[in-house]
Amino acid sequence: MTQTVKAATETPAPMPVRLLDSVRHALALDEGSLFLLLAVLIGFFSGLAVVCFRIFIEWIRIGLLGSALYPSVPRVVIVPAVVGVVVAYLVIRFFPRVRGSGVNQTKSAVYISNGYIPFETVVGKFICCALAIGSGQSLGPEDPSLQMGAGIASYLGRRLELSRDKLRLIAPVGAAAGLAAAFNSPIAAIVFVIEEIIGTWSAGALGAIVLAAVSSVVVTRWFLGAEPLFRTPTYTLVNPLELLTYAALGIIGGFASLLFAKLITFGRARAAKLPKSTAYWLPAFAGLIIGLIGIRLPQVMGAGYDFMDQAMHGQFVWSLLFVLAFTKIIATAISFCSGTPGGMFAPTLFVGAMLGAGVGGAEHALFPNTTGPAGAYALVGMGVLFAGFLRAPLTSVFMVLEVSGNYSIVLPVIIANTLAYLISRRFQRVPIFDALSRQEGLELPSMEEMREGRPLRVEDAMRQPSAPPLSADAGVVEALERVQLMPSNAPEDFLLVSYPTGRWSGVKIASLHQFAAEDKLLAPLREVLGAQRLPRLHPDQPLDLAMRLMRDWPYLPVVSRADATRLEGVLSLSDILMSYLRSSDQNPPSA
Numbered sequence: 173m174t175q176t177v178k179a180a181t182e183t184p185a186p187m188p189v190r191l192l193d194s195v196r197h198a199l200a201l202d203e204g205s206l207f208l209l210l211a212v213l214i215g216f217f218s219g220l221a222v223v224c225f226r227i228f229i230e231w232i233r234i235g236l237l238g239s240a241l242y243p244s245v246p247r248v249v250i251v252p253a254v255v256g257v258v259v260a261y262l263v264i265r266f267f268p269r270v271r272g273s274g275v276n277q278t279k280s281a282v283y284i285s286n287g288y289i290p291f292e293t294v295v296g297k298f299i300c301c302a303l304a305i306g307s308g309q310s311l312g313p314e315d316p317s318l319q320m321g322a323g324i325a326s327y328l329g330r331r332l333e334l335s336r337d338k339l340r341l342i343a344p345v346g347a348a349a350g351l352a353a354a355f356n357s358p359i360a361a362i363v364f365v366i367e368e369i370i371g372t373w374s375a376g377a378l379g380a381i382v383l384a385a386v387s388s389v390v391v392t393r394w395f396l397g398a399e400p401l402f403r404t405p406t407y408t409l410v411n412p413l414e415l416l417t418y419a420a421l422g423i424i425g426g427f428a429s430l431l432f433a434k435l436i437t438f439g440r441a442r443a444a445k446l447p448k449s450t451a452y453w454l455p456a457f458a459g460l461i462i463g464l465i466g467i468r469l470p471q472v473m474g475a476g477y478d479f480m481d482q483a484m485h486g487q488f489v490w491s492l493l494f495v496l497a498f499t500k501i502i503a504t505a506i507s508f509c510s511g512t513p514g515g516m517f518a519p520t521l522f523v524g525a526m527l528g529a530g531v532g533g534a535e536h537a538l539f540p541n542t543t544g545p546a547g548a549y550a551l552v553g554m555g556v557l558f559a560g561f562l563r564a565p566l567t568s569v570f571m572v573l574e575v576s577g578n579y580s581i582v583l584p585v586i587i588a589n590t591l592a593y594l595i596s597r598r599f600q601r602v603p604i605f606d607a608l609s610r611q612e613g614l615e616l617p618s619m620e621e622m623r624e625g626r627p628l629r630v631e632d633a634m635r636q637p638s639a640p641p642l643s644a645d646a647g648v649v650e651a652l653e654r655v656q657l658m659p660s661n662a663p664e665d666f667l668l669v670s671y672p673t674g675r676w677s678g679v680k681i682a683s684l685h686q687f688a689a690e691d692k693l694l695a696p697l698r699e700v701l702g703a704q705r706l707p708r709l710h711p712d713q714p715l716d717l718a719m720r721l722m723r724d725w726p727y728l729p730v731v732s733r734a735d736a737t738r739l740e741g742v743l744s745l746s747d748i749l750m751s752y753l754r755s756s757d758q759n760p761p762s763a
Contacts (some may be wrong), residue, residue: 528553
């Protein structure tokens with residue numbers, strides 16, 4: 173990898189990179205300002221790449237399967253199998269890094285490779301995923317678009333010789349740009365990258381991610397139009413009792429998410445045990461099965477956006493919708509576990525749309541006068557599967573709101589998504605992306621564990637002091653008298669000093685004796701201590717902040733936020749260590 177990076181830096185930089193570098197020097201930009209300017213450029217190129225990617229997928233689909241919505245029988249069986257062989261050959265011989273959906277690969281680049289993604293990965297992802305999706309494999313373009321955006325960002329960052337910290341951050345910036353262009357939804361892409369890739373955010377990171385996502389969507393809409401991904405019907409809540417049906421959709425979607433995740437993790441584990449020689453034939457075998465399914469149910473082939481749109485507008489019988497949802501889960505598991513590169517976002521949305529429209533259609537058949545439009549159920553179903561299968565609850569809510577453009581749908585979305593997420597967490601402890609990374613031998617950080625884990629706070633480690641604090645107006649002699657009243661087994665040789673203004677200081681017992689020897693017995697402590705100031709803590713602050721403030725103080729005061737002069741407790745390094753030890757005993761790390 174080092175040689176690849178070196179070779180990349182030695183070849184002449186392309187025109188956009190040279191132009192950006194000239195602008196940097198002309199305007200005397202620091203790295204932070206350059207990074208924001210670079211985010212716009214990343215969004216521009218990521219948007220162009222996604223536009224070309226979508227056009228290429230459609231071109232391949234028309235060229236291989238024909239322009240009809242339902243391809244002919246010979247093609248529907250032969251094409252996915254033959255293209256599967258081609259894709260397998262390209263992946264094994266030329267583009268080994270393009271395996272998987274693209275999300276975990278981007279995370280590994282951030283946390284293992286310092287943001288390094290070879291540009292040939294972008295090329296390979298573009299070609300292989302377009303061939304796979306265009307030929308009918310049950311996969312989607314969003315996850316590959318995310319990785320392509322990250323790869324473009326990584327390439328530009330290396331050419332501009334950004335620092336290591338910026339190179340680590342630049343891949344998520346590109347990921348947001350690629351995903352925003354694929355979804356035509358900047359907010360959902362921004363939230364997903366923060367929620368699943370980096371797990372947290374700062375002002376600088378958020379600014380760059382927003383700029384990249386917005387600029388990529390502007391480019392996409394310039395070429396492909398400003399229409400949203402789906403033609404969503406108007407949402408209306410006909411009867412408050414409908415919320416019970418949305419709750420039922422959340423429960424059904426939660427168990428469907430479990431089935432989806434279990435099939436994929438089981439299939440990936442079994443495929444990994446097969447001989448290496450089968451890697452050439454598994455995508456072809458998967459394509460053959462998908463083609464055979466496609467004879468009767470061609471809707472499950474490819475990303476399936478057109479059929480999601482039809483489901484939203486009530487163009488399927490509700491019983492068929494459940495069949496399509498179940499069959500799509502099986503087809504996607506077969507395609508993904510075969511090693512065919514492609515994404516899981518579109519299949520997740522497809523399953524959710526079919527389940528949602530099916531539940532809405534079944535309710536309409538039973539209670540025709542109290543049921544809203546099927547499109548609303550399909551839209552909520554998309555968020556349900558997103559929350560349950562991909563375990564991105566915030567993204568699922570924002571995605572539905574952004575796609576629908578209707579805030580009134582937020583109540584059923586929150587109810588259904590929360591139920592699906594809780595069911596998935598209860599019966600599938602490890603999220604799908606974490607499970608896949610662990611199957612590959614990678615220990616990537618689990619963003620869900622970071623969200624759900626309770627951080628240790630100052631209140632978990634603080635204790636009461638051995639002696640009450642001294643007043644800053646007290647004299648040295650009074651302080652010495654206080655020392656004499658302290659228990660003989662008191663562990664500290666340090667006393668806190670409180671000021672009426674809320675300031676805190678401290679004095680060692682040895683220093684008090686030194687002041688007495690210097691004939692300062694009557695001097696108030698505020699004079700002998702001078703400008704010395706002790707950092708103060710609050711009970712709700714995290715322990716890592718306390719460790720940074722501790723420095724060489726024996727312990728620090730923990731005071732009330734309402735009254736800085738009121739002492740709640742004290743905290744020392746040994747207290748912090750004991751708190752971490754207790755926490756590790758109560759919550760041992762998982763294998």
